[in-house]
Amino acid sequence: VQNRTISDLGERALIDRITARLAMPSWVVVGPGDDAAVMETERGTLQVLTTDAQVEGVHFDHRFVPPDAIGHRALAVNLSDLAAMGATPRAALLSLVLPDALDVAVFDGMLDGLVTLAAKHGVSVVGGNISRSPGPLVVDVTAIGSVRPRRVLRRAGARPGDGVYVTGTVGDALVGLRSLQARCGAGLNDPSGAAQPSDGLRVAPSEEFVPHGSEQRYLYPQPRVRMGMLLGRNRAATACMDLSDGLADAVRQVAAASHVGIAIDADALPIADEVRRWHREQNADPTAMALHGGDDYELLFTARPSQSGRLRNVKTHGGSAAITKIGEVTRDRRLIVRTPAGDAPLPEGFEHFR
Amino acid sequence: VQNRTISDLGERALIDRITARLAMPSWVVVGPGDDAAVMETERGTLQVLTTDAQVEGVHFDHRFVPPDAIGHRALAVNLSDLAAMGATPRAALLSLVLPDALDVAVFDGMLDGLVTLAAKHGVSVVGGNISRSPGPLVVDVTAIGSVRPRRVLRRAGARPGDGVYVTGTVGDALVGLRSLQARCGAGLNDPSGAAQPSDGLRVAPSEEFVPHGSEQRYLYPQPRVRMGMLLGRNRAATACMDLSDGLADAVRQVAAASHVGIAIDADALPIADEVRRWHREQNADPTAMALHGGDDYELLFTARPSQSGRLRNVKTHGGSAAITKIGEVTRDRRLIVRTPAGDAPLPEGFEHFR
Numbered sequence: 065v066q067n068r069t070i071s072d073l074g075e076r077a078l079i080d081r082i083t084a085r086l087a088m089p090s091w092v093v094v095g096p097g098d099d100a101a102v103m104e105t106e107r108g109t110l111q112v113l114t115t116d117a118q119v120e121g122v123h124f125d126h127r128f129v130p131p132d133a134i135g136h137r138a139l140a141v142n143l144s145d146l147a148a149m150g151a152t153p154r155a156a157l158l159s160l161v162l163p164d165a166l167d168v169a170v171f172d173g174m175l176d177g178l179v180t181l182a183a184k185h186g187v188s189v190v191g192g193n194i195s196r197s198p199g200p201l202v203v204d205v206t207a208i209g210s211v212r213p214r215r216v217l218r219r220a221g222a223r224p225g226d227g228v229y230v231t232g233t234v235g236d237a238l239v240g241l242r243s244l245q246a247r248c249g250a251g252l253n254d255p256s257g258a259a260q261p262s263d264g265l266r267v268a269p270s271e272e273f274v275p276h277g278s279e280q281r282y283l284y285p286q287p288r289v290r291m292g293m294l295l296g297r298n299r300a301a302t303a304c305m306d307l308s309d310g311l312a313d314a315v316r317q318v319a320a321a322s323h324v325g326i327a328i329d330a331d332a333l334p335i336a337d338e339v340r341r342w343h344r345e346q347n348a349d350p351t352a353m354a355l356h357g358g359d360d361y362e363l364l365f366t367a368r369p370s371q372s373g374r375l376r377n378v379k380t381h382g383g384s385a386a387i388t389k390i391g392e393v394t395r396d397r398r399l400i401v402r403t404p405a406g407d408a409p410l411p412e413g414f415e416h417f418r
Numbered sequence: 419v420q421n422r423t424i425s426d427l428g429e430r431a432l433i434d435r436i437t438a439r440l441a442m443p444s445w446v447v448v449g450p451g452d453d454a455a456v457m458e459t460e461r462g463t464l465q466v467l468t469t470d471a472q473v474e475g476v477h478f479d480h481r482f483v484p485p486d487a488i489g490h491r492a493l494a495v496n497l498s499d500l501a502a503m504g505a506t507p508r509a510a511l512l513s514l515v516l517p518d519a520l521d522v523a524v525f526d527g528m529l530d531g532l533v534t535l536a537a538k539h540g541v542s543v544v545g546g547n548i549s550r551s552p553g554p555l556v557v558d559v560t561a562i563g564s565v566r567p568r569r570v571l572r573r574a575g576a577r578p579g580d581g582v583y584v585t586g587t588v589g590d591a592l593v594g595l596r597s598l599q600a601r602c603g604a605g606l607n608d609p610s611g612a613a614q615p616s617d618g619l620r621v622a623p624s625e626e627f628v629p630h631g632s633e634q635r636y637l638y639p640q641p642r643v644r645m646g647m648l649l650g651r652n653r654a655a656t657a658c659m660d661l662s663d664g665l666a667d668a669v670r671q672v673a674a675a676s677h678v679g680i681a682i683d684a685d686a687l688p689i690a691d692e693v694r695r696w697h698r699e700q701n702a703d704p705t706a707m708a709l710h711g712g713d714d715y716e717l718l719f720t721a722r723p724s725q726s727g728r729l730r731n732v733k734t735h736g737g738s739a740a741i742t743k744i745g746e747v748t749r750d751r752r753l754i755v756r757t758p759a760g761d762a763p764l765p766e767g768f769e770h771f772r
Binding site: 155197 | 456467498499500512545660
């Protein structure tokens with residue numbers, strides 16, 4: 065039996081499949097099905113807007129990323145951006161660029177992952193667009209949130225003497241990705257340059273494939289929505305950013321935006337035992353890998369020591385994720401990692417297109 | 419001399435190239451360079467949101483669409499959606515999915531076309547994202563506008579007895595596209611199915627190539643921003659939609675959303691002389707082609723005869739584009755085209771993925 069592809073269905077049927085999954089709250093004045101969506105804003109709030117795309121062969125590979133993880137990640141990376149601003153997520157727009165040969169089951173699975181995460185965080189998918197793709201599948205999401213003035217978290221704002229903190233654990237996603245690649249014999253962002261979109265477009269991985277531990281963390285990152293909101297509302301953070309491109313990159317960006325230096329304490333980094341073990345088996349340094357690895361979608365933030373009560377408040381109500389102090393903000397503009405063997409310069413973060 | 423590609427520059431340099439072109443008004447609290455953009459909303463307004471992508475090989479072809487037209491169209495199609503809602507455009511987010519081999523001159527040209535149109539309509543590009551593409555160039559834009567409650571234009575709202583109107587002329591873009599294809603020996607949306615991204619990625623077309631008339635209309639559609647705003651503010655329209663997928667499609671959509679029928683008067687369609695001539699030379703019926711052709715980005719709207727004063731007001735202040743009555747809304751749910759030879763059923767509109 066040949067699988068059904070989306071070109072068998074047509075654009076309108078695909079849109080109907082999406083809208084059938086959506087419920088509109090009362091503040092959505094016009095939902096999907098018109099030229100644009102119309103929504104009320106909460107009085108006294110600012111609007112927070114971000115957009116990020118997941119591209120087949122660059123950000124995911126059908127060979128080891130199941131359809132629902134594609135949809136989950138496409139929304140998660142955007143919710144993580146909103147969290148980093150201290151915003152409450154409210155709505156999302158979904159722009160899909162779809163190959164004709166895309167399996168309907170992949171389309172449905174992708175939608176399922178996205179809608180499930182949206183529901184978890186009270187996000188309404190208010191509109192979107194479907195285009196054909198002569199190449200890879202692209203899932204582009206715009207997320208809209210709200211935040212009160214003076215509760216906005218920015219990359220700028222860290223001051224000398226502030227503590228540097230991170231939520232959850234770092235470096236999991238990199239190990240999860242490598243582990244999935246090893247098990248599935250597939251590569252993303254091949255050093256040869258041109259990432260290859262998978263030929264497959266099939267439902268993958270197979271049903272027997274059960275991702276575990278760090279693999280789950282890579283496939284289904286949990287954006288720190290509640291933590292970000294609480295950091296903003298409690299005015300507990302002086303600066304904040306998410307770890308989309310890795311810890312080293314985030315440290316560098318916050319320091320640059322705030323015109324300060326940052327010293328990271330290597331021994332303080334919250335690295336999961338599984339992750340440490342994995343790197344040691346590969347003869348790699350867990351600290352260096354945790355600094356370098358991206359896709360963790362934890363929050364890096366800075367906080368004033370004199371306002372530890374505010375931070376305690378966030379820890380009490382912020383959910384299960386740990387908050388770990390990993391360093392401090394310095395007046396001199398250097399970026400260093402303190403290790404038992406002495407100080408080392410912060411490694412370069414990951415930069416796209418290089 | 420080998421042309422520079424964007425992979426020679428790196429992601430950060432590309433972002434700097436974009437932000438250098440942007441000016442932020444005071445209502446943008448956080449612009450590009452943080453995890454998300456933050457903006458104030460106008461008190462008492464609703465937010466209007468839309469997203470639409472331009473995909474190489476599907477919506478444009480480097481062989482006959484110059485880089486600045488790619489950027490122009492990517493924003494124009496979204497501003498047209500806002501206009502159709504009666505909204506005032508305010509901001510845009512830009513999500514770029516870029517092949518490594520993209521020429522820097524194409525990138526700059528694309529940006530130039532987009533920024534120029536944004537400036538013309540007072541739209542601030544407040545944020546965005548750059549991803550790598552293993553396939554086609556994708557320019558995905560989210561546009562944000564504002565509108566007062568009870569000034570929102572929707573597809574629903576047309577009532578029996580209302581007149582049906584269209585702005586400007588219809589069918590230009592289809593002729594422009596065909597003319598460009600004929601002159602450049604290139605095809606888009608080839609009937610063979612898979613649209614081919616151009617191998618080129620070069621600056622095209624060559625400098626000697628000067629698009630004219632309908633070609634200009636295809637390459638640089640002018641969204642009816644002012645007209646849409648005025649139709650909303652004057653409460654002159656009972657329903658409204660833009661002609662992105664052609665006149666027949668818009669008639670069908672407005673009728674379906676409003677639970678009415680629509681009768682179009684074939685002889686009333688505003689078709690440019692050049693366009694009529696072109697079709698006659700091809701032995702095609704200008705009316706049928708004008709109903710079918712997409713990409714015009716004019717507005718279709720309905721208005722009550724008893725409120726002709728409101729419409730006159732819009733005509734007076736709406737700029738140079740004509741407003742032409744092309745038919746009327748009927749109680750019976752039929753969709754027909756009235757011709758001197760008798761009534762005919764409205765032809766099917768263009769549907770993607772079929």
